[in-house]
Amino acid sequence: MHRYPFTRYYVPGPSPWPLVVGTCCNSLCVSLVLWMHRMEAEKLFIGTLLVLVVTAALWWTDVLREGDMGVQTQYVLKSYRDGVGLFIFSEVMFFFSFFWALFHSCLSPSCNIGCEWPPLGIRTLDPLSTALLNTFLLISSGSFCTYVHNTIRMQSYDKWCLVNMGVTIGCGVLFLIGQGGEYYHSPFSIADSVYGSTFYMLTGFHGAHVMVGTTWLIVSFFRMWRGHFSKDRHFGLEACLWYWHFVDVVWLFVWLVAYFWMGGMFSDKFGLSSV
Template sequence: MRSPFHLVENSPWPFLCSVSTVCVVVGLVDWMSDGSLGLLGFSGIQLGVVLYQWLRDVVRESNQGWHTSYVAKNLRLGMMLFIFSEIFFFFLFFSFFSCSLVPSVEVGGVWPPVGILPVNVFSLPLLMTAVLLGSGVSVTWCHHAMMAGHRDEAICGLSITILLGLYFTFLQVNEYMECSFTIADSVYGSLFYVMTGFHGIHVIVGTMMLLVSEFRLMSHDFSSERHLGLEVSIWYWHFVDVVWIFLYLCVYWWGGV
């Protein structure tokens, strides 16, 4: 008799994913400091390949029937705990409030620091906010359509969400290219690029998760009763949306006016 619980086999993908993620972060810092894209491009491709292999194994386990109701319940709980840990990860950047509420003499006693020209809150950041909020609407439409058994509508809503996620990433890259300051320009530049950069990485990961769900949806892997992969991807995307709203209000609005 098959156990309701599933013990996964030994896999190299978690370790390789961690190494690739660190390389991507280092590549981002290298790009922001010197404008070099070599390490970032290589590590990005490496991370994409690792995630593809890892998600392929998870999909294979699901198709083989290992994701029973007990396993699905634990997977949902695991995703909730993961998102909860990610929330606390962004809480680590409370140093932003310390620096902005009580600016030190090293930055001129004002916030933003002397010599820093902040990004116009009503330009690209406002458009990026509208894009992410629109993606939240479309992904919610996809979820409700999937639960109602309307597969074509779910595919349409998910496709719109993926396009908006890619567009957001494109806008963020343009914003970095147009910024008048770099990650090396005082504590403001460091916090700005680290906070928005880590959120950008989360957007890319969320887009990849939704893209995998799109392929599975088009391959009839999901039904109105069983669509766990799509469901947790939508949870993650809503988390990305909420985090960006706080970043927009704190970093761009409050920190730039």
């Protein structure tokens, strides 16, 4: 900042984190492929994942330190907002591909599965049991974190913001517990034809995003506890809440499509045919 007083963007010094993260991502891909081919790569995968997590934490610590130094101008914050927006858009396209595969298999079942959907022999999950509870949890968490967002934009947060953040984190944890219990008692697996593969890929990746979002919420909670946010500086919290709202909306579509439509609920109730 002192070396470039007339620039709009802060130019950081040399950092090892991009090289380490790139190396870890390459190692993760290689070790995961080797693991899928039944080769002994579990230790490499777990070790690389731990190094990646620690490196990401150190990198984010440097970014937060830059914010404390006052070098993150409005132009830098705009680039952060644009980056988070593009990241969420890429996640939308990611889930769109799974929904595309689901509708392709559901609306035009192949003869390999008897031209029926759900395929013969598949006992689908009840959308009005655990899935309904999980939907209630995520939709409720969206209202709690919206309170936090609106409050911090109008004024500095108070204890009720911390309470609402805690409730939001609790909803995320309960969602993951319910999803895990549903997987454990599920009557079909990911190996049960295209139905099992599409269902578990869609809901499983969403569960992974809930796990990431819950971790991000926990970090934001402790940052709020230590007073890192204010009315004029709270983009880290704002980006976290954007991501959590994205997770909420995606689950609503997952519940309606993967449980109701895919499970044959619409066909049973309204006499629709999936062929």
